[in-house]
Amino acid sequence: MDDRCVSPLAYDNRPIGVFDSGLGGLTVARSIATSLSHESIYYVGDTKRCPYGPRSENEVRTFALQAGRWLEAHDVKIIVIACNTATAAALTVAQQTLDVPVIGVIAPGARAAINTTRTRKVGVLATELTVRSGAYTRAIQSLDAGVDVYGCPAPSFVNIVERELATGAHLQERWLEDGDIFDTPEIRSEVARTLSPIADTEVDTVVLGCTHFPLLAGPIRHALGTGVRVVSSAEETTRELKDILHRRGQLAAADVEPQHRFATTSDNIAEFAAAGSFIFGQPLKSIVHVDLGELEEMYRR
Amino acid sequence: MDDRCVSPLAYDNRPIGVFDSGLGGLTVARSIATSLSHESIYYVGDTKRCPYGPRSENEVRTFALQAGRWLEAHDVKIIVIACNTATAAALTVAQQTLDVPVIGVIAPGARAAINTTRTRKVGVLATELTVRSGAYTRAIQSLDAGVDVYGCPAPSFVNIVERELATGAHLQERWLEDGDIFDTPEIRSEVARTLSPIADTEVDTVVLGCTHFPLLAGPIRHALGTGVRVVSSAEETTRELKDILHRRGQLAAADVEPQHRFATTSDNIAEFAAAGSFIFGQPLKSIVHVDLGELEEMYRR
Incomplete structure (x- = not known):
């Protein structure tokens, strides 16, 4: 029976691959780096082809498989699709196609929302596309068919973040701390306007279904109130990832100093570094440019 | 916004409702009582109509809704369908119909299996019916579409347990400890025969998809080996339940002495008490008989 035994390694120091269409997934990478402090991250932001929202499902699938193969070639132990649009469109095919295991951001958020709600009414804040895809509703109702889901499209939230990043990150030259600089009276009222339809429901739990939105957690919490x-x-x-690595005996060893690396398809590495460091909460030290041609060679439809 | 606020209770001392077609669900109740030591359990075993296996899906749904309504009437805070057959047939309709939240045993086992496997090949040990229903395969592949599921029907396992319960529980007059009395050379070879098809696969993780099977954990582990x-x-x-009660602020207070109660549709309470105490690991002190007529009044198709 020994030949089919899994190697009894108690640790695995290979990096965690994290993939996003751009910068938003760095909120996920940041959360991983904070909670799993010995893990190394290899982050790919497909900034040049960002945003994925207006693209076809097929296109997003191809892009996700290209990035997945690229991360596989860089010997990651697991891949996180840190983008709601790409998770909705490409998670299943990535799991079926890639050799490395892949997780997305939708199932963990959906499960946490169900486990949290007492009114059994859950709001999903996301881009219009993610709301329209119904991916959260399906994920939530597959676990609890009795939970009502209120999709709340918040397209302006991404714009707010992008706008603030374009100014804040460069001007202030510091890392984001607890979303504080995104919590101004103007942003508060902008956010509150978008969220007002939720006030008329019995929703007691809201999922941030877009990787940009943790940057607006302050104004969102303020608008929704303590209830x-x-x-x-x-x-x-990140919690799910921790459970997975723990159960598989694949956490990095405790004496390992993590090495985070970043790759972007953007031609402007300085811009990626500035906004990225701001979101990631520490300087992005090691950034490489990845040519689209190189990605395209990894996987063709 | 206050009127839609969830009550900020930090605890909830109402019992957890646990429902099964008979005695098998007491392995789940036992696990809950062990890990959540302040929680009270109200267990309903529909022993008179057991087993549910040969019944139609519609019948199982009706029985589950009857028991669910009965538990609701006894003011439980959540219901656990501690039976794989009933979870596969009735979880969705119970979640849609009952006012109290309901969880089953399949989703937590499926998630744990995915998070554990490194070969991405998972075995499911269950009754023929549960294997045929495909419920585990669906639950596993909805979370990771790249995991292969090997259903291994083990109909004889329930017979082994029932046979041992019929003798062991009465003769030995002691509670089960670590499944030890179910771990004899005869049972080992019987179990190993059933599990031999799994040895030809790369399965590295096996889910016990029947509530009787934890009683055979010893021989099962022996047959499968350390790999x-x-x-x-x-x-x-139980882990999922803990996460839910914790997130909802519904754990029982730490100074509460749990009060477990048991209800059975069986006419023979002494028999239920003997085998039940053995599985539950402590004497079933408070047992009531529930008339089928009373259950049928709770819910009609």
Whole structure:
């Protein structure tokens, strides 16, 4: 029976691959780096082809498989699709196609929302596309068919974050701390306007279904009040990852100094570094440019 | 916004409802009583109509809803369907119909199996019916579409347990400890024969997909060897329950002495008490008989 035994390694120091269409997934990477402090991360942001929202499902699948193969070639132990659009479109095919295991950000957030709600009414804050895809509703109702899901599209939230990143990150030259600089009176009222439809429901739990939204956690919590619990897909995905690595005996050894690496398809590495360091909460020291041609060679439809 | 706030209770001393077609669910109740030591349990075993296996899905749904309504009427805070057959047939409708939240035993076991496997090949040990229902395969592949599931029907395992219960429980007059009395050379070879098809696969993780099977954990582990991890649905359901009660602020207060109560549709309470105490690991002190007529009044198709 020995030949089919899993290697009894108690640790695995290979990096965790994290993939996003751009910078948003760095909220997930940040959460991983904070909670799993010995793990190394290899992050790929497909900034040049960002945003994925307006693209076809097929295109997003191809891009995700390209990045997945690229991360596999860089010997990651697991891949996290740190993007709600890409998870909705490409998680299943990535799991079926890639050799390395792949997780997304939707299932962990959905499970946490169900386990949190007492009114059994859950709000999902996401881009219009993610709301329309119904991916959260399916994930939530497959675990509890009695939970009502209120999709709340918040397209302006990504714009707010992008706008603040374009100014804040460069001007202030510091890392984001607890989303504080994104919590101004103007942003508060902008966010509150978008969230007002939720006030008319019995929703007591809201999932942040877009990787940009943890950056607006302050104004979102303020708008929803203390009666509504906010579930971050980023944090829940990190919890799931921790459970997985723990159960598989694949956590990095405790004496390992993590080495985070970043790759972007953007031509402007300085811009990626500035906004990225801001979101990641520490300087992105090791950034490489990946040519789209190189990615395309990894996987063709 | 206050009127839609969830009550900020930090604890909830109402019992956890646990429902099974008979005695098997007491392995789940036992796991709950062990891990959540302040929680009170109200257990309903529909022994008179056991086993559910040969019944139609509609019938099992009706029985589950009857028991669910009965538990609701006894003011439980959550219901656990501690039976794989009933979870496969009735969880969704119970979640849609009952006012109290309901969880089953399949999703927690499926998630744990995915998070454990490194070969991405998972075995499911269950009754023929549960294997045929495909419920585990669906639950596993909805979370990881790249995991292969090997259903291993083990109909004889329930017979072994029932046979041992019929003798062991009465003769030995002691509670089960670590499944030891079910771990004889004869049982070992009987179990090994059933599990031999799994040896030809790369399965590294096996879910016990029947509530009777934790009683055979010893011989099962022996047959599978150290290269295969055994996931108990009972233990994983308890973990999920803990996460739910913790997130909802519904754990019982730490100064509460739990009061476990048991109800059975069997006419022979002494028999239920003997075998039941043996499985539960402590004497079933408070047992009531529930008339089928009373259950039928709770819910009609």
